[in-house]
Amino acid sequence: MALGDTLIEVTNVAKHFGEGETRVDALRAVDLTVRAGEVIALLGPSGSGKTTLLNVIGCILAPSAGRVVLDGEPVFDGKWLQRDLRRLRLDKIGFIFQSHNLLPFLTAQENVAVVLDLAGRPADEGRARARELLDYLEVGHRAMVKPALLSGGEAQRVAIARALANRPRIILADEPTAALDGARAGLVMDLMRKLAVEQEACIVTVTHDEKIFDRFDRLIHLRDGHLVSA
Amino acid sequence: MNLALKDIRHGLFRFVLTCFGLGLLMTVVLAMIGIYNGLVSDALAVVKAPAVDVWVVEAGTKGPFAEASSIPADTRDAVARMPGVAEAGAINYQNVEAPHGGQTLRLYVIGYEPGRPGGPLAIAEGRGIGTSHFEMVADRKTGLLPGETIRLGRNRFAVVGLVEGAMNSGGDPAVYVTLADAMALQTELDPAAQRVQAARGAVSVKSASVAAIIARMSPGADVDLLGATVRQWKHLSAMTQADQEEILLASVVDKARRQIGLFLGILLSVSAVVIALIIYTMTMEKLKQIATLKLIGAPDRTIIGLIVQQAMILGASGWGIGLMLILTVKDYFPRRVVLEPFNVMVLAGIIAAVCLLSSALGVRAAMKVDPATALGS
Numbered sequence: 001m002a003l004g005d006t007l008i009e010v011t012n013v014a015k016h017f018g019e020g021e022t023r024v025d026a027l028r029a030v031d032l033t034v035r036a037g038e039v040i041a042l043l044g045p046s047g048s049g050k051t052t053l054l055n056v057i058g059c060i061l062a063p064s065a066g067r068v069v070l071d072g073e074p075v076f077d078g079k080w081l082q083r084d085l086r087r088l089r090l091d092k093i094g095f096i097f098q099s100h101n102l103l104p105f106l107t108a109q110e111n112v113a114v115v116l117d118l119a120g121r122p123a124d125e126g127r128a129r130a131r132e133l134l135d136y137l138e139v140g141h142r143a144m145v146k147p148a149l150l151s152g153g154e155a156q157r158v159a160i161a162r163a164l165a166n167r168p169r170i171i172l173a174d175e176p177t178a179a180l181d182g183a184r185a186g187l188v189m190d191l192m193r194k195l196a197v198e199q200e201a202c203i204v205t206v207t208h209d210e211k212i213f214d215r216f217d218r219l220i221h222l223r224d225g226h227l228v229s230a
Numbered sequence: 231m232n233l234a235l236k237d238i239r240h241g242l243f244r245f246v247l248t249c250f251g252l253g254l255l256m257t258v259v260l261a262m263i264g265i266y267n268g269l270v271s272d273a274l275a276v277v278k279a280p281a282v283d284v285w286v287v288e289a290g291t292k293g294p295f296a297e298a299s300s301i302p303a304d305t306r307d308a309v310a311r312m313p314g315v316a317e318a319g320a321i322n323y324q325n326v327e328a329p330h331g332g333q334t335l336r337l338y339v340i341g342y343e344p345g346r347p348g349g350p351l352a353i354a355e356g357r358g359i360g361t362s363h364f365e366m367v368a369d370r371k372t373g374l375l376p377g378e379t380i381r382l383g384r385n386r387f388a389v390v391g392l393v394e395g396a397m398n399s400g401g402d403p404a405v406y407v408t409l410a411d412a413m414a415l416q417t418e419l420d421p422a423a424q425r426v427q428a429a430r431g432a433v434s435v436k437s438a439s440v441a442a443i444i445a446r447m448s449p450g451a452d453v454d455l456l457g458a459t460v461r462q463w464k465h466l467s468a469m470t471q472a473d474q475e476e477i478l479l480a481s482v483v484d485k486a487r488r489q490i491g492l493f494l495g496i497l498l499s500v501s502a503v504v505i506a507l508i509i510y511t512m513t514m515e516k517l518k519q520i521a522t523l524k525l526i527g528a529p530d531r532t533i534i535g536l537i538v539q540q541a542m543i544l545g546a547s548g549w550g551i552g553l554m555l556i557l558t559v560k561d562y563f564p565r566r567v568v569l570e571p572f573n574v575m576v577l578a579g580i581i582a583a584v585c586l587l588s589s590a591l592g593v594r595a596a597m598k599v600d601p602a603t604a605l606g607s
């Protein structure tokens with residue numbers, strides 16, 4: 001497939017927690033480049049720094065050193081270069097969390113539409129986009145249901161719809177298919193890939209799920225904060 | 231999309247219950263304010279009732295309400311002739327307990343001279359006193375009805391009319407009788423007691439005395455000049471209506487007023503703490519959701535809006551429910567509960583301020599929460 005613009009450019013990024021005896025080096029000198037249309041997997045044992053790397057790319061965690069460029073915009077270089085990180089996240093980044101983290105007081109449809117609402121789009125556009133994505137992910141029939149009544153798989157698909165709603169170019173997912181059975185996990189990954197290609201986006205997914213390894217363009221292994229192979 | 235309302239609707243039962251609880255608390259606060267106002271206005275009722283300008287009382291006393299005052303009844307003629315006086319009347323006050331319908335009624339008997347200042351200004355039912363003896367006009371709260379009779383002292387009085395809002399500073403309902411009847415009631419003893427006194431050879435030396443002379447001034451007359459004139463009689467002193475009201479508030483009801491005022495202060499503090507606690511807890515329970523909102527890119531304004539709007543809705547509902555409840559039950563209180571729109575608005579202001587302050591606490595916590603906490607499961 002033809003690869004597009006460079007969307008994620010992580011250079012020499014390190015992240016440690018704590019100091020002295022309690023110091024943990026979660027990331028050491030990580031370099032990573034992801035381009036539009038790419039779907040890549042982050043693999044590695046527990047504690048190897050996968051979530052930390054995802055959080056650094058998602059501007060949730062400030063690296064201890066290094067440089068991060070997202071969609072051509074320098075975001076971090078020793079310090080944050082952008083003032084409104086939340087607006088940056090809203091516009092450029094879609095998150096799919098390990099636990100689905102839907103807002104319990106909103107219906108499935110509203111949970112998706114809220115992202116467009118926050119971006120200042122009209123309510124009917126939000127509703128239409130939410131319906132479209134939920135239908136696409138085969139949970140359209142559950143649109144008016146609150147998260148508490150959704151199955152784990154349904155909730156995760158609603159969360160995926162939310163991550164995609166504002167057409168972000170960078171989609172970060174922490175074990176998005178953990179709650180899905182094998183067949184559905186594959187299906188969801190295919191859908192995500194299709195949407196990524198349509199929207200010229202890239203997807204970085206942390207996963208332990210060997211059943212879906214064949215769905216990725218690249219598998220990146222982390223060990224003790226180092227990229228082992230790319 | 232209004233997140234505050236959606237969240238309230240999600241946990242509607244609990245929210246309504248919280249509002250209702252707060253509403254009950256507000257009912258108590260409003261009741262206390264009403265009781266406080268009622269106490270003050272009841273206390274003044276007796277001074278305001280005759281609608282006069284000057285009170286002439288015994289020298290060296292703060293009579294007739296704060297201290298006992300006794301002056302000769304004929305002082306009225308002298309006062310009526312003083313400069314600037316349009317009308318003057320003698321008046322007498324006493325507390326009486328009278329058996330009626332198997333119960334003991336505690337009455338505040340006001341004796342006045344019909345046709346002169348001191349009588350009831352408005353008759354609510356029936357008529358005013360028409361003959362010079364043994365008729366009375368009673369306050370509705372006595373429970374007496376026109377046509378009934380009641381024994382005071384040695385005589386039976388016929389109730390001919392009813393008035394409203396007449397009572398002494400203790401809240402005992404008032405009855406109006408003629409000054410002559412009131413003075414007789416004051417000096418004459420029960421037949422049995424009188425026989426004892428007669429057996430001892432005692433003779434009553436009590437001359438006809440009244441509690442005060444009240445006077446209305448002609449328009450533009452000088453009250454101070456009248457005061458100076460009155461003081462030339464060594465046994466008299468004069469007070470303006472304002473002095474008299476001041477004395478009543480300062481001496482007679484002051485302790486009761488401070489008591490209720492202090493209790494009201496405590497009640498308001500307790501309410502403030504309860505409101506703050508409710509709003510703070512409401513926010514704390516939502517911290518994870520607030521982290522999620524931050525993570526998906528919600529600006530601070532959305533999060534502050536969520537917290538502040540819910541706090542204000544809670545406060546407003548509590549206030550509204552409280553107001554509704556107190557308006558429903560206030561007439562069942564044994565003493566008057568007086569709510570002025572001003573008090574109700576001040577309470578609304580206080581609640582709004584408390585809600586804003588406590589949501590500020592919640593907002594502070596919400597602003598500090600790290601979006602990354604939404605990621606932990």
Ligand SMILES: Nc1ncnc2c1ncn2[C@@H]1O[C@H](COP(=O)(O)OP(=O)(O)OP(=O)(O)O)[C@@H](O)[C@H]1O
Pocket residue numbers: 017018024025026044045046047048049050051052053
């Ligand atoms: N906030 C933190 N404070 C201190 N140490 C942390 C913090 N977050 C992560 N770490 C440490 O950094 C290292 C990498 O953690 P990370 O969460 O990135 O691992 P992971 O690869 O996502 O693991 P898992 O597969 O279990 O999710 C771990 O040793 C972890 O204990």
Ligand SMILES: [Mg+2]
Pocket residue numbers: 050051052174
């Ligand atoms: Mg992890």
